[in-house]
Amino acid sequence: MEYLQQFANALTQGSIYALIALGYTMVYGVLRLINFAHGDVYMLGAFIGLFTSRLCGAATLAQGGKPVPIWMTVLVFVGAMLGSALIGMLIERLAYRPLRQAPRLTALITAIGLSLLLEYGGQMAFSPDPQGFPTLLPEKNIIQTTDFSISLVQVFIVLAALLLMIGLQILVNKTKVGRAMRAVSLDRAAASLMGINTDHIIAFTFALGSALAAAAGVLNSIYQPSIDPLMGINVGLKAFVAAVLGGIGNIPGAVLGGLLMAFAETATSMVGLSQYRDAVAFGILILVLIVRPAGILGRSVAEKV
Amino acid sequence: MVEMSHAKPKPQAASLGWLYQIILSIFVIGCLFVIEQKLFPLLNGYYQIICINAGIAIILAVSLNLINGITGQFSLGHAGFMAIGAYTCAYFTKEVGKDILDPVNLLLGLGVGAVCAGIAGFLVGMPSLRLRGDYLAIVTLGFNQIIVSVIRNLKIVGEASGYVGIPKLTSFAWVFGMVFFCILTIKNLASSGLGRSMRAVRDDEIAAEAAGINTTQIKVMAFVFSAMWAGVAGGLQANFIQYANPNDFTFLKSVEIVVSVVLGGLGSITGSALAAAGLKVLEEILREVPGVFWTSIVLIALATYWGYIANQVQIKRGISGIIAWLRTPVISLIFVFCLYYFAFDWLSERKGSLRYILYSIILIVLMLLRPQGLLGRGEWSLGGIKRRFNKVSD
Numbered sequence: 164m165e166y167l168q169q170f171a172n173a174l175t176q177g178s179i180y181a182l183i184a185l186g187y188t189m190v191y192g193v194l195r196l197i198n199f200a201h202g203d204v205y206m207l208g209a210f211i212g213l214f215t216s217r218l219c220g221a222a223t224l225a226q227g228g229k230p231v232p233i234w235m236t237v238l239v240f241v242g243a244m245l246g247s248a249l250i251g252m253l254i255e256r257l258a259y260r261p262l263r264q265a266p267r268l269t270a271l272i273t274a275i276g277l278s279l280l281l282e283y284g285g286q287m288a289f290s291p292d293p294q295g296f297p298t299l300l301p302e303k304n305i306i307q308t309t310d311f312s313i314s315l316v317q318v319f320i321v322l323a324a325l326l327l328m329i330g331l332q333i334l335v336n337k338t339k340v341g342r343a344m345r346a347v348s349l350d351r352a353a354a355s356l357m358g359i360n361t362d363h364i365i366a367f368t369f370a371l372g373s374a375l376a377a378a379a380g381v382l383n384s385i386y387q388p389s390i391d392p393l394m395g396i397n398v399g400l401k402a403f404v405a406a407v408l409g410g411i412g413n414i415p416g417a418v419l420g421g422l423l424m425a426f427a428e429t430a431t432s433m434v435g436l437s438q439y440r441d442a443v444a445f446g447i448l449i450l451v452l453i454v455r456p457a458g459i460l461g462r463s464v465a466e467k468v
Numbered sequence: 469m470v471e472m473s474h475a476k477p478k479p480q481a482a483s484l485g486w487l488y489q490i491i492l493s494i495f496v497i498g499c500l501f502v503i504e505q506k507l508f509p510l511l512n513g514y515y516q517i518i519c520i521n522a523g524i525a526i527i528l529a530v531s532l533n534l535i536n537g538i539t540g541q542f543s544l545g546h547a548g549f550m551a552i553g554a555y556t557c558a559y560f561t562k563e564v565g566k567d568i569l570d571p572v573n574l575l576l577g578l579g580v581g582a583v584c585a586g587i588a589g590f591l592v593g594m595p596s597l598r599l600r601g602d603y604l605a606i607v608t609l610g611f612n613q614i615i616v617s618v619i620r621n622l623k624i625v626g627e628a629s630g631y632v633g634i635p636k637l638t639s640f641a642w643v644f645g646m647v648f649f650c651i652l653t654i655k656n657l658a659s660s661g662l663g664r665s666m667r668a669v670r671d672d673e674i675a676a677e678a679a680g681i682n683t684t685q686i687k688v689m690a691f692v693f694s695a696m697w698a699g700v701a702g703g704l705q706a707n708f709i710q711y712a713n714p715n716d717f718t719f720l721k722s723v724e725i726v727v728s729v730v731l732g733g734l735g736s737i738t739g740s741a742l743a744a745a746g747l748k749v750l751e752e753i754l755r756e757v758p759g760v761f762w763t764s765i766v767l768i769a770l771a772t773y774w775g776y777i778a779n780q781v782q783i784k785r786g787i788s789g790i791i792a793w794l795r796t797p798v799i800s801l802i803f804v805f806c807l808y809y810f811a812f813d814w815l816s817e818r819k820g821s822l823r824y825i826l827y828s829i830i831l832i833v834l835m836l837l838r839p840q841g842l843l844g845r846g847e848w849s850l851g852g853i854k855r856r857f858n859k860v861s862d
Contacts, residue, residue, distance in 0.1 A: 276832040290818075
């Protein structure tokens, strides 16, 4: 039973990683850029969620908060996703677009700078102390036996993540915008020759990835209701590792990578090495890059001279 | 290009002769001892600490420049090498060599730290043979995090609460002697045949490989050499503050070193040394809110200047050009004034985060306006300054 419990916990954590990893993988697909600031967009999403839920009148558990109606929860999600999408587009417009023709390293350094700016700007704006996240869903267990329990929140997280992923899959594979996105990621110059406005598509990709990260941020805050401006660093790095593990640029790969990442972490905790959880992520990364740099589902591309 | 790998490195006109270098080293060490005995104690204790911190920052920045600037790889894990050097050197000086004469103890400790950091550099350099650019950056970052997590769980060096009771052996002369040797060795390396191969790898890896350079070997060597100096810097720091905490060697410390290298110019040794020292001084200025205010004004002025230069390249004439050029500086100037005027208390409460905000703004603005850094790949030398003055007087 303990295994089943750990499996459920890992699945919940994995869905959150997967949602963030999707943003990394999509941006890498269209721009060939590691968007270091993505983890901080996740943090901002959680904070926007915090403010919208306060506006809705939700309170934290310590303040005797009661679950809010479901439409309010949806409102919190929509608010956080729209806000983060806007921030993502702003980041792209102000910091990355002027560097479109610059060497990749220049863009990478900018991304690191942006990430620092969001983290410590967040500390200035929201105070560095952790803040409680309001209760949105009822705290009850759906399945409850003596040594096994699944809470409503966990089920909600997995279902919401699944819904968003299916939505993304449809958007990328069935719609016109999705086809344009795939074209840009295949060959940007050719796509622009075919009449695709690549700038719009790249901005749209940023918006989409940021919205998913914000959803992950709110989901995680419901699961572990304490948020602070530096919460995005570690989760962001792990989600990036997940994206590389699955094959960066590959959308199903990101989901697979996110789940595997969470399972690996849970397994480390189970064998009693929980203090090495963070190290495991990077151990996996180094191993993947040495053994199979293209990731599990990625295809390796020969370097052109 | 083909000749580069086969021809023996000829002594260049610019590089210094062996005898000259030995005499110079003795002279510099002598001077440092005199300064330590006679002049340094005259300084206020606070300035002494700033001085030594700046020296350590210079070693870190100059050594990172070998990987990031001269070899053109991108390492985000320099603090990891520093941590290894700091902990091994601290352990050696505290436990193993405590009965030996102090200077010998420190020298041996630094040696042990450098060797251990060098071995780590070798291990990290190995994956770099398959990775380039951003992937390498992430792997080195990951390596840094792994080292920090391991140290956090090592009982022998005090786990997460830090390693205490390290003897105080570092002094002014030690730090600046090491700064001198670090700059000398890296300068010599950069102007040797090996350095030319490193620059060839930076400029075009495929062409360098085609020209017969063993790019893997070159990159690993850059990592090892750079890591060794980072280890020395770590050892010096641990034996100066008599304490080592894993939290001082995280990703943020690495970013701090990268900022000084990028600011000074990727590939410019004097540039990164100046930037590292300058940032340390700036950090102290930023502890006070008025310092924050004046620093932001200076930064905005600099950005305006570079914006002007950039504007001259892609010409936009007339009023619209002036508006395009002045828009950002004017808006940010108004913002800074408002912040200072209306939110003084709010600002002074939160000035702890300001340092990293400043670092991030430096990175972003530099990449947008002057991606090659302040000095680019150029070096400052006395001769060069003299020549420039002559040109002005003509």
